[in-house]
Amino acid sequence: MTTFSPLSETALRRCFINASRSESAAITFPAGFTAPDLSTTPVFGWRDPKLPLRAYLIVEDPASGAPAGVLLRAPDTSAGRKRRVVCALCEDIHSEDDVLMYVARRAGSRGRNGDSVGTLIHADFGCSRNAVAEQPANALITDPEQAAAERLAALRRRAGMFLDRVRS
Ligand SMILES: [Zn+2]
Numbered sequence: 001m002t003t004f005s006p007l008s009e010t011a012l013r014r015c016f017i018n019a020s021r022s023e024s025a026a027i028t029f030p031a032g033f034t035a036p037d038l039s040t041t042p043v044f045g046w047r048d049p050k051l052p053l054r055a056y057l058i059v060e061d062p063a064s065g066a067p068a069g070v071l072l073r074a075p076d077t078s079a080g081r082k083r084r085v086v087c088a089l090c091e092d093i094h095s096e097d098d099v100l101m102y103v104a105r106r107a108g109s110r111g112r113n114g115d116s117v118g119t120l121i122h123a124d125f126g127c128s129r130n131a132v133a134e135q136p137a138n139a140l141i142t143d144p145e146q147a148a149a150e151r152l153a154a155l156r157r158r159a160g161m162f163l164d165r166v167r168s
Helices: 009-014 021-025 108-112 127-132 144-167
Strands: 043-047 054-060 067-073 099-105 116-122
Touching (some): 009 067
């Protein structure tokens, strides 16, 4: 059994693919924050406690296994009407948690020119938890553990596709 050592805040600040130096430096972590293990939690994130519409998504880059961060802008939901939409990362249909349209500025020069991509993601980034959560009984699922592993693999794949969109 290998010991898990959480990613440091410094390492996390450095892994963002679409944040400027000043944006990385301005990241505020939630109180008591400890980064989860990417091998079991391939997607996690948080809202900036000081900047209400800023959010951070950390995913395992399928190409390298390394963490990759995406700086996101959250929608202003103060006046919005809620409607049920499906999260593009976990595609979970059982969770009651809110799903929001987050917007990521593209990496590099395209981003500097104002190009961005939007994706529906769970408001609290609970996608990894949703992937392994116990599912309602389903005659098609004969091996729940195997099914959970497949959902986690699919989550990794979709998170990698989102990274590609931000990088391209
Ligand atoms: Zn999700």
